[in-house]
Amino acid sequence: MPRRWAAWRLWGRMLSGARLPALVGGGEKVGWRVGNPPQVGNLPHNMTRTVSIVGVGLIGGSFALALRKAGFSGRIIGVSSPQTVRAALEMGVIDDAQPLEPAAAVSDLIYLAQPIERIIQTLGVLDAHVRPGTLITDAGSTKRAIVDKAMHCVRRGRFVGGHPMAGKESRGVQEAEADLFRDRPYVLTGRDPELEEWIERIGARLVFLNAAEHDRLVALTSHVPQLISTALANLIGHEANAQKVAGPAAIDLTRLAASPYEIWRDIFATNAEAIDVALAGFIKKMEEIRSALASPRMEREFEVAREGAQALRSPGRLRKGDYE
Helix, strand or coil: CCHHHHHHHHHHHHHCCCCCCCCCCCCCCCCCECCECCCCCCCCCCCCCEEEEECCCHHHHHHHHHHHHCCCCCEEEEECCHHHHHHHHHHCCCCEECCHHHHHHCCCEEEECCCHHHHHHHHHHHHHHCCCCCEEEECCCCCHHHHHHHHHHCCCCEEECEEECCCCCCCCHHHCCCCCCCCCEEEECCCCHHHHHHHHHCCCEEEECCHHHHHHHHHHHHHHHHHHHHHHHHHHHCCCCHHHHCCHHHHHHCHHHHCCHHHHHHHHHHCHHHHHHHHHHHHHHHHHHHHCCCCCHHHHHHHHHHHHHHHHCCCCCCCCCCCC
16 A cells, blocks of 8 residues: 555544544734735745645645646645545546645645635644745635634744635536636735735636625625525425426526535635625615516616626626626
């Protein structure tokens, strides 16, 4: 048995039934606040030689493939379940598989692509194992809880929160693709020249937002649309004959309803306040539209909505195939 697999299986047995160690506490906090991202000095670009992908699923696997396509020639280590890393190795997504601690100790860049709560847990134990100055970033769908955790726990490494606005309804490394991030917004909560260079090289469009503003905006543009799709699919599903007459509009609007709840559990838990505000705004707008159904005001609602829809579909805003 190859040495790396022997170590991996031993680590897997140690983890089975075990919990992550207690969160690291005490010490100095990292020197920035949520909403006030750190300013990193001029660091030499392209100094990354080893990247660890923690959570080698759709996003983590796609980031690894995107790095390769963008010219990264260093080592990519996968940290995930034995079944997942075995598939990732067979697909050529990663070069090696290791447990978290040894992978972190040799990495220049650590990319956390786990579910949100696992990212938060990992940040609680990661710093003790990294070299000073190691870049740590994440791909979590909400940012305040993650950045708050990093602010309290990351001292040796340097942390920049991230969120690629890309994905699929299906999950797993088998769905990974090198162009998943191309022409998509990629939010960073802080500045880091080397990370920014790689994000641009994989074809994404950089957007800089503090964590609170990110969570407010994605509640409106991502989380509420999921809830709308879920509600509509439930409504249609309870109407016996609705499926017989449902056309493209119903199919398009219920596409997100196919997403598994496991993806959304942590999002709802860590962004409940912002989602509640955005959902209240949507309900208010629906009540306004409801009261305007037989009124001349309805024409104005359509005009404003059309302008908003056109802005979302402006040249360069979407990539080919999004709405064909």
